Amino acid sequence: MADEIRNNIPEDGADDELVELIDENGEHTFFEHLATLEYEGENYLALCDPEADEEDLEVFILKIEQDEDGNDVYNVPEDDVADAVFEQLLKLTDELDQE
Numbered sequence: 493m494a495d496e497i498r499n500n501i502p503e504d505g506a507d508d509e510l511v512e513l514i515d516e517n518g519e520h521t522f523f524e525h526l527a528t529l530e531y532e533g534e535n536y537l538a539l540c541d542p543e544a545d546e547e548d549l550e551v552f553i554l555k556i557e558q559d560e561d562g563n564d565v566y567n568v569p570e571d572d573v574a575d576a577v578f579e580q581l582l583k584l585t586d587e588l589d590q591e
Contacts, residue, residue, distance in 0.1 A: 509524055509525050509542075510522050510523070510524060510525070510542060511523050511524075511525050511537075511539060513566065522542060523539035523540060523541065523542065523552065524539065524540050524541070524542040525537065525538075525539060526538040526539060526540055526551065526581065527581055527584060528556075529577055529580050529581060529584070531573065531576055531577045531580060532573075534555060534556075535555075535556040536553055536554065536555050536556065536569065536577045537552075537553070537554045537556060537566060538551055538552070538553055538577070538578070538581045539551070539552045539553075539554065540552065551578060551581065553568075553569060553573075553574040553577045553578055554566035554567065554568060554569070555567045555568070555569045555573075
């Protein structure tokens with residue numbers, strides 16, 4: 493996956509949980525939005541393949557940044573940061589499961 497990805501979320505809100513990302517090669521890929529999380533003052537997306545089984549679920553963590561035009565772009569964070577954000581996601585899901 494590319495290091496910098498642009499968002500193409502439909503304005504009509506047809507499916508708020510699906511996000512279409514377009515890489516620098518123009519490749520379109522859909523992901524399920526699991527959560528938007530804050531870590532050390534920065535915002536991150538937690539995404540997964542919408543067609544993956546629960547057993548095969550792979551979570552992708554992307555850092556939300558802005559390009560020179562102010563548009564959101566998504567970059568792959570360092571491994572230790574991605575791991576910390578993933579841990580936050582696990583805590584959040586545990587809390588939601590207990591409610």
